[in-house]
Amino acid sequence: MGGKQVGQRRTAQREAIMNVINATDGPLTVEQIRDRASEKSPNLGIATVYRTVKLLLDGEQIHAVILPDGETRYEAADLDHHHHFRCHGCNVVFDLPGCMMPIPEGTALPGGFCVEDHEITLFGTCPECTASDSPA
Amino acid sequence: MGGKQVGQRRTAQREAIMNVINATDGPLTVEQIRDRASEKSPNLGIATVYRTVKLLLDGEQIHAVILPDGETRYEAADLDHHHHFRCHGCNVVFDLPGCMMPIPEGTALPGGFCVEDHEITLFGTCPECTASDSPA
DNA sequence: TTCATTGCAAAGTTTTTGCATCTTT
DNA sequence: AAAGATGCAAAAACTTTGCAATGAA
Numbered sequence: 636m637g638g639k640q641v642g643q644r645r646t647a648q649r650e651a652i653m654n655v656i657n658a659t660d661g662p663l664t665v666e667q668i669r670d671r672a673s674e675k676s677p678n679l680g681i682a683t684v685y686r687t688v689k690l691l692l693d694g695e696q697i698h699a700v701i702l703p704d705g706e707t708r709y710e711a712a713d714l715d716h717h718h719h720f721r722c723h724g725c726n727v728v729f730d731l732p733g734c735m736m737p738i739p740e741g742t743a744l745p746g747g748f749c750v751e752d753h754e755i756t757l758f759g760t761c762p763e764c765t766a767s768d769s770p771a
Numbered sequence: 772m773g774g775k776q777v778g779q780r781r782t783a784q785r786e787a788i789m790n791v792i793n794a795t796d797g798p799l800t801v802e803q804i805r806d807r808a809s810e811k812s813p814n815l816g817i818a819t820v821y822r823t824v825k826l827l828l829d830g831e832q833i834h835a836v837i838l839p840d841g842e843t844r845y846e847a848a849d850l851d852h853h854h855h856f857r858c859h860g861c862n863v864v865f866d867l868p869g870c871m872m873p874i875p876e877g878t879a880l881p882g883g884f885c886v887e888d889h890e891i892t893l894f895g896t897c898p899e900c901t902a903s904d905s906p907a
Numbered sequence: 908t909t910c911a912t913t914g915c916a917a918a919g920t921t922t923t924t925g926c927a928t929c930t931t932t
Numbered sequence: 933a934a935a936g937a938t939g940c941a942a943a944a945a946c947t948t949t950g951c952a953a954t955g956a957a
Contacts, residue, residue, distance in 0.1 A: 644911055644956050665947090680914045685947060701841045703890045720884050731880065737873055738893070744867065747898035748856050754839045754892045757874070762883035780931050780936055801922090816939045821922060823937095912954080919948065929938070 642690050651675040652687045661728045662700040662708030662719065702728060702756050718755040724764030731757065787811040788823045797864045798836040798844030798855065838864060838892050854891040860900030867893065
């Protein structure tokens with residue numbers, strides 16, 4: 636009922652988009668995905684990126700990552716549990732392998748809040764920006 | 772240069788909006804602010820809420836809180852450092868006093884990332900929803 | 908050949924801005 | 933009375949959707 640089927644054909648656009656998402660070590664915005672995928676698929680329309688992202692979300696192949704800066708980014712779903720670091724200098728978002736959350740899921744907090752999941756974002760300066768910040 | 776001055780007059784709308792924001796123990800969306808403030812200021816326009824929120828942001832009286840659900844909320848700026856808990860049942864966002872981040876600011880992470888700030892969101896079930904979830 | 912997929916443009920959403928009017932000072 | 937503030941409606945920014953054309957199978 637309703638709607639055509641979708642996600643069945645291997646197209647250059649889809650290939651390019653998936654490759655871009657899998658090639659980074661940090662989540663990307665739709666704009667970033669389009670810019671990078673456009674190199675391989677020149678006339679790539681922004682609507683196609685949005686549609687493909689939605690397709691990949693539905694298929695659990697990627698996850699949305701919404702950081703406190705309000706931008707929605709996307710990352711491959713097959714990554715291990717990890718968190719993110721956003722550089723104040725270049726605004727790039729990096730993956731930080733591992734987890735630094737001391738409260739295990741299932742814990743009941745003092746107020747009676749039962750913790751099932753968590754999200755952590757670190758902000759600061761990335762190695763590159765640290766290097767270029769400090770004068771010679 | 773440019774733009775009128777702003778934030779100089781005490782109006783019913785402003786009063787209502789500020790009271791609403793200061794009366795909660797969790798950050799509120801623009802919609803929530805308007806709904807609650809409308810009780811005191813009936814014809815409150817959404818544009819006024821947006822303008823007032825911006826005004827308060829500029830004046831450092833409130834902060835934006837963007838959680839991983841993508842909704843932008845606002846909270847009083849005079850609160851102590853704390854984090855947030857979003858209930859999967861009722862979608863309400865609560866303040867969690869205190870901090871559970873083991874990495875001090877100023878720490879350099881293994882990859883060379885220098886941490887200056889952080890943001891934590893916990894997800895789970897709030898006390899009320901825990902109570903109503905479990906049958907008698 | 909069929910029908911999912913694409914690009915473009917139109918339509919939704921959400922937030923911002925222009926403007927005449929209203930209200931605080 | 934002067935000028936900031938408000939409400940409405942138009943505009944801008946970001947996503948989604950309709951549709952004819954394209955191209956994978």
